[in-house]
Amino acid sequence: MSLIIEDAENNFKHIHRILNTNIDGKRTIPFALDKIKGVGRRFGFLICKILRLNPKLRAGELKEAQTDAIANLINDP
Secondary structure, three states: OOOOOOOOOOOOOOEEEEOOEEEEOOOEHHHHHOOOOOOOHHHHHHHHHHOOOOOOOEHHHOOHHHHHHHHHHHHOO
């Protein structure tokens, strides 16, 4: 018997574009957001906490609605 995970590869993006910055999809969300200017690791963990995202997920597993929510949260003062 084998384990079959459907659509696991199709939903994964290797590069996300958030606020004119390329985000590596292989890194976890807080450490991937670290590449955006003005966002550090602590702020990345805070973003995950506010948006109720699992900080252990890879950034490539984010959906478009979640990336838009991250961009809106970073942009709004």
